[in-house]
Amino acid sequence: MPTADISLNLATVRKQWGLRDAVAAAARHGFAGVAPWREMVQELGIAESARLFRDTGLRVTGYCRAGLFPAADAGGRQAAIDDNKRAIDEAAAIGAENLVMIGGGLPQGIRCLDTARIMFADGIAAVLPHARAAKVPLALEPMHPMYAADRGCITTLAEMNDLCDDLGDGLGIAVDTYHVWWDPHLGREIARAGHRIIAHHICDWLVPTRHLLTDRGMMGDGVIDFPAIRRMIEAAGYHGVQEVEIFSEGWWARPGDEVLSVVMERFRTVCQATP
Amino acid sequence: MPTADISLNLATVRKQWGLRDAVAAAARHGFAGVAPWREMVQELGIAESARLFRDTGLRVTGYCRAGLFPAADAGGRQAAIDDNKRAIDEAAAIGAENLVMIGGGLPQGIRCLDTARIMFADGIAAVLPHARAAKVPLALEPMHPMYAADRGCITTLAEMNDLCDDLGDGLGIAVDTYHVWWDPHLGREIARAGHRIIAHHICDWLVPTRHLLTDRGMMGDGVIDFPAIRRMIEAAGYHGVQEVEIFSEGWWARPGDEVLSVVMERFRTVCQATP
Numbered sequence: 277m278p279t280a281d282i283s284l285n286l287a288t289v290r291k292q293w294g295l296r297d298a299v300a301a302a303a304r305h306g307f308a309g310v311a312p313w314r315e316m317v318q319e320l321g322i323a324e325s326a327r328l329f330r331d332t333g334l335r336v337t338g339y340c341r342a343g344l345f346p347a348a349d350a351g352g353r354q355a356a357i358d359d360n361k362r363a364i365d366e367a368a369a370i371g372a373e374n375l376v377m378i379g380g381g382l383p384q385g386i387r388c389l390d391t392a393r394i395m396f397a398d399g400i401a402a403v404l405p406h407a408r409a410a411k412v413p414l415a416l417e418p419m420h421p422m423y424a425a426d427r428g429c430i431t432t433l434a435e436m437n438d439l440c441d442d443l444g445d446g447l448g449i450a451v452d453t454y455h456v457w458w459d460p461h462l463g464r465e466i467a468r469a470g471h472r473i474i475a476h477h478i479c480d481w482l483v484p485t486r487h488l489l490t491d492r493g494m495m496g497d498g499v500i501d502f503p504a505i506r507r508m509i510e511a512a513g514y515h516g517v518q519e520v521e522i523f524s525e526g527w528w529a530r531p532g533d534e535v536l537s538v539v540m541e542r543f544r545t546v547c548q549a550t551p
Numbered sequence: 552m553p554t555a556d557i558s559l560n561l562a563t564v565r566k567q568w569g570l571r572d573a574v575a576a577a578a579r580h581g582f583a584g585v586a587p588w589r590e591m592v593q594e595l596g597i598a599e600s601a602r603l604f605r606d607t608g609l610r611v612t613g614y615c616r617a618g619l620f621p622a623a624d625a626g627g628r629q630a631a632i633d634d635n636k637r638a639i640d641e642a643a644a645i646g647a648e649n650l651v652m653i654g655g656g657l658p659q660g661i662r663c664l665d666t667a668r669i670m671f672a673d674g675i676a677a678v679l680p681h682a683r684a685a686k687v688p689l690a691l692e693p694m695h696p697m698y699a700a701d702r703g704c705i706t707t708l709a710e711m712n713d714l715c716d717d718l719g720d721g722l723g724i725a726v727d728t729y730h731v732w733w734d735p736h737l738g739r740e741i742a743r744a745g746h747r748i749i750a751h752h753i754c755d756w757l758v759p760t761r762h763l764l765t766d767r768g769m770m771g772d773g774v775i776d777f778p779a780i781r782r783m784i785e786a787a788g789y790h791g792v793q794e795v796e797i798f799s800e801g802w803w804a805r806p807g808d809e810v811l812s813v814v815m816e817r818f819r820t821v822c823q824a825t826p
Contacts, residue, residue: 381758387776389733422697424733425758425774435735458664458699460710483656483700485763499700501662 283309285521292532309335343377345399379430392429417450433465448474558584560796567807584610618652620674654705667704692725708740723749
């Protein structure tokens with residue numbers, strides 16, 4: 277029987293399993309849903325992936341990932357827009373509840389984050405009509421500032437909230453604890469996001485962190501106060517699934533079933549608003 | 552003949568040289584000043600270090616470092632306050648132009664950055680009268696958010712500006728490009744800091760960054776726009792030295808004279824407001 281309130285981002289077990297096996301494992305361990313990555317879905321095929329999710333009865337709580345609009349020339353920016361439209365179509369085809377959007381990094385040779393930020397906003401505006409027509413909400417996800425140069429020029433919830441104010445319907449916010457836990461305005465901006473929150477990702481910050489990309493932590497192994505953040509998110513009106521997303525060489529090296537058992541145990545003991 | 556507008560943070564060559572040799576090298580290469588660390592000065596002795604700086608004729612553009620007030624119990628917090636007062640006395644004894652203050656990390660067992668932030672503000676308030684009496688300005692330095700858990704709970708210029716607003720005279724701001732370059736409010740908060748800016752540290756952000764602590768970049772090797780930030784700082788009214796501070800296993804492994812030659816060349820070609 278599925279646990280109603282947890283989903284598995286499949287990157288968490290990407291070195292253990294391909295899409296079919298990962299989805300079967302998520303079902304077996306009682307996850308309510310999964311969040312697949314584009315390369316996994318494209319490898320199996322869109323139609324076949326859609327059938328897999330439908331047959332397994334799992335929700336697709338998010339599709340990873342798009343955005344990444346900044347590019348040094350107009351051709352590159354148009355290519356990003358075209359690719360985002362394809363990602364929207366894929367998300368619709370597999371029944372994903374949203375498409376995760378990250379800022380992207382600095383364009384080659386350009387040392388100006390403000391330029392990248394403008395390109396991200398322009399890109400969102402360009403694909404938003406397509407997303408609305410496809411009924412795929414775009415989940416805007418700020419990334420930790422250590423990724424500003426090469427992945428996520430948008431680093432704060434405040435910036436994503438501003439963008440939602442500017443562009444209106446069809447946009448939502450993804451709150452990933454790993455990316456935003458440090459923000460001095462975390463409480464204020466989660467409250468401001470309110471009903472816009474459509475995704476809540478969980479992952480811990482380890483001390484020390486030995487690698488910028490692949491040393492993220494299992495909930496409870498680091499310093500993030502998950503109940504406190506969950507309380508903020510529930511107070512803002514979001515009571516949906518928490519999606520566990522851990523990039524970790526350490527956890528990738530363990531058997532997938534062991535990882536998912538620990539995830540489930542930590543989710544129950546570490547991640548509830550009222551322990 | 553010294554270059555008027557560059558100083559050397561001695562951590563940049565800490566694996567090549569002890570204090571005496573590093574200071575001699577800084578003078579030889581034409582730096583206007585140096586910024587020593589406490590452990591170096593304590594090792595040589597405060598009086599002897601003071602004599603060294605005086606005899607060499609170099610400015611001491613900053614003393615590293617203090618702050619770090621958060622602690623899990625009252626005894627630990629008092630110990631931090633006492634240690635900060637000693638650091639202020641040392642800074643005064645060696646003629647340092649300011650004492651660099653960083654936030655400190657989460658206290659052991661406490662998963663709340665707001666608590667750490669309050670402890671930092673309380674600590675600053677507790678030592679500020681001592682700093683004023685000693686005529687040692689405290690240079691408040693926000694750190695990159697990737698250090699929030701274990702070193703720098705204060706991550707933005709806005710927070711440090713707020714603290715200056717609250718506590719008044721005797722406080723200043725240190726703007727370190729490495730720590731703040733990603734900030735979406737960088738321009739606004741540098742302008743707001745205005746005459747409070749008393750230190751400008753320079754170091755580049757590398758892509759990729761392979762280690763959170765020891766893979767900082769030589770100016771020009773990364774993505775930071777040094778002229779743009781320098782223009783903001785000069786527009787705010789600060790025309791003082793830029794202090795180069797690079798923690799890098801790569802540069803620590805090279806001969807010190809080679810490192811300083813590259814620093815000088817990059818400072819001239821990469822770091823000026825008007826190239």
